[in-house]
Amino acid sequence: MTILPNFLKKRAFLTPDRMALEMNNKCLTFAQLYKQSVIFARKLASTGIKKGDTVSIFMSNSIELVTIIFALKNLGAITVLHNLRLTTKELSFQLEDAGSQLLLIDHCSENSLRQQVNIPILSNLELANLKEMELCELLEEVNLNDTDTIMYTSGTTGFPKGVKQTYGNHFWSATGSALNMGLHQEDCWLLAVPIFHISGLSILMRSVIYGMKILIHKRFDAATVHQDLMTKEVTIISVVTAMLNGLLAELGSGTYPPSFRCMLVGGGTVPKSILSECKSKNIPVYQTYGMTETCSQIVTLSPDSALLKLGSAGKPLYPNQLKIMKEKQEASSYEIGEIVVKGPNVTPGYFNRTDATLAAIQDGWLYTGDLGYLDEEGFLYVVDRRSDLIISGGENIYPAEIEAAILSHPFIEEAGVTGMMDEKWGQVPIGFFVIKQGKTVEKEQLIEHLHEQLAKYKVPKQFYSVSSLPKNASNKLLRRKLLDFLPKEGDDEHTES
Ligand code: ATP
Ligand code: MG
Structure with missing residues (x-):
């Protein structure tokens, strides 16, 4: 059992005045973010939420969303993040599946949901107007084995499953990423992917663990993201291929400022033509492979190998192991089989789904459902999903x-x-x-x-x-x-x- 201090409280203590986040020209330091998260924790406590409860969030990227996520951690509640594009029926299934006691939503999505969801709902505005409960216990420390968040898989191959993500999973995911990409004093990560997805939430966790500023966008819009990349001293951004395509069109024949050091591209394969275009424009592309179950990145390819290992997702990060399994045997180089991974960022399992957990995790190894192969140097090439x-x-x-x-x-x-x-x-x-x-x-x-x-x-x-x-x-x-x-x-x- 490993115990760490409350992540955000510790960060606010270490670097109180460092910038935590910026959105729509509004900025918050880590001290301010922690203070706000304590106020919201007290408001949430007044609704009866306490340690171990499950609370669902159905909100778009905003400072309120970030504050609420950390407020729930202050109470030791488990946060379930739902995809905003779910239909009410899909959302209702997930709320019941996760056993959520409360649903937190954006003020604007209120009306339609209230009639159809049968657990208590609070909009961000209603929450802000609640009285704070003075005598509520705030978490001073976390057990890394405790579940912090539950996030449903994208549902690309079938019905989404609730993935348990522990404090330890998030901590090690952030650590593995920093050991791979390095950490610079002036780092600023542009977050334009949804926070309800692990690609977004992991940026938030890195921000607090590293003490790094993040620049949040409500959604990805190529023109506005491009503008910020050119003018706001962003050093890192996470994108999927479609976003990268949009950014390349905006960039035209230009180049990014020298401080921009990492274009992290994940979620799927990147076409070779795009990689070559990035190379010709000096864009530092890091291809990466990961999933909800691995709390984001687990394999990454750095720019120096990008064209030598065209199409590879790279090598497993420092805390991780990877093998390819074919007919219950470990495959040899270049043989295609299932990608199987292990490490402290890998989920302990699916919420309420013992069957799916037992099928996916054996002896600590996660069977990803993805097919791929390794070359003789251990670089991973993701081929496709087994089910497709x-x-x-x-x-x-x-x-x-x-x-x-x-x-x-x-x-x-x-x-x-x-x-x-x-x-x-x-x-x-x-x-x-x-x-x-x-x-x-x-x-x-x-x-x-x-x-x-x-x-x-x-x-x-x-x-x-x-x-x-x-x-x-x-x-x-x-x-x-x-x-x-x-x-x-x-x-x-x-x-x-
Ligand atoms: P579900 O598990 O419900 O079908 P999903 O797998 O799409 O949904 P996510 O966890 O969001 O849900 O996505 C992870 C998946 O995305 C990986 O398992 C893999 O199939 C794909 N993926 C991620 N990175 C890459 C990559 N670099 N190359 C190819 N595929 C990738
Ligand atoms: Mg999956």
Whole structure:
């Protein structure tokens, strides 16, 4: 059992006047943030919330959200962060699953929710207006084994599961990241990903553990984020590929200020064309692999290896171990199998899901559900999700490989590939794509482009040009929903290849 002091209280004691966060030109030091979090803890205590209770949050990025998250830690309550794009039905399921006693929401989303959710709800405004409970016990220290937050997985492959994230998981995640990327006195991390997702929450935790300023955006907007990267002495930003694309368009032929030192790109593979463009513009891209279950990054590739190891997600961070398992045996170099990871940032399991926990974690090793391989130097290459694998005539086809080939067409903005039942082959790949604004792509031309790069059996048998692809709140492609995009009978959208 390892005990540490209350994270934010300790930080406010060490560096009270250092800037903790900035949003919409409003700034808070660590001392101010802690003070506010104590006020909100006392207000929450007046509603009956105490140590060990579960409290849900359904809010967009804001200073209030950050304050509430730390207020709940001051009380020792478990915080459940929900994706803002959930339908009320999905949210209700998660509230019940997590056994939440209270739901905290943004003032603006109040009305519709109140009628449909059957646990007490408080908006940030109502909470601010509550009286503070003077005699409430505030947590002085934390046990690293205690659950701090519960976060549901994105639900890319199926129903989201509640991942338990302990104080220790967050602490070690932040430590592993700093040991990899270094920590500079003047670091400022731009947070434009959702805090309800681990990519956002982990930035918040790093801020407090490192004593580092964060610049919060409500949501990602390429033009405003670009403006801040150019003018606000940001040193690090976390993005997914779609965001990086938007930023590259904003940057044009320019370059970022020299103080900008890290573009952390995660959540999915980065197309090689984008990596080369970043290299030519001197953008320090760190590719990273991680998930809700590993509390963010677990494998990272630094810029010096980026082009030597094109397409790799890097090596496991200092506190982590990684192996590839194939048919219950450890795979040799270049053999594709399931990515299995271990370390103090890995979740102890899923909330209320003993079955899923036992299936995923064996002897402390987490079976990620992702397929990949290691090269002879131990660099990881993520291939695809096990559940998205297409088996056609006995051959394994990885949708990500085909999507990358489609995306290498200069006029294509987005691509998605999934398997469709086929009498002859069992399954065949079919492709969906979004064309860049103002461009046209003939499907025959695209098929020719793919035949130059892929074996014939991998080239999708049908193609559909669509205006957008199904995505979740983390902007991830939902391949299992692609088939819903198939046009109705009589539609002439498709082409056989
Ligand atoms: P669910 O588990 O409910 O299907 P999810 O896995 O999308 O949802 P997250 O935890 O948000 O939920 O996402 C983690 C996943 O994202 C990883 O398991 C992996 O499939 C993918 N991913 C993350 N980083 C990379 C990367 N660098 N390359 C390829 N895939 C990545
Ligand atoms: Mg997952």
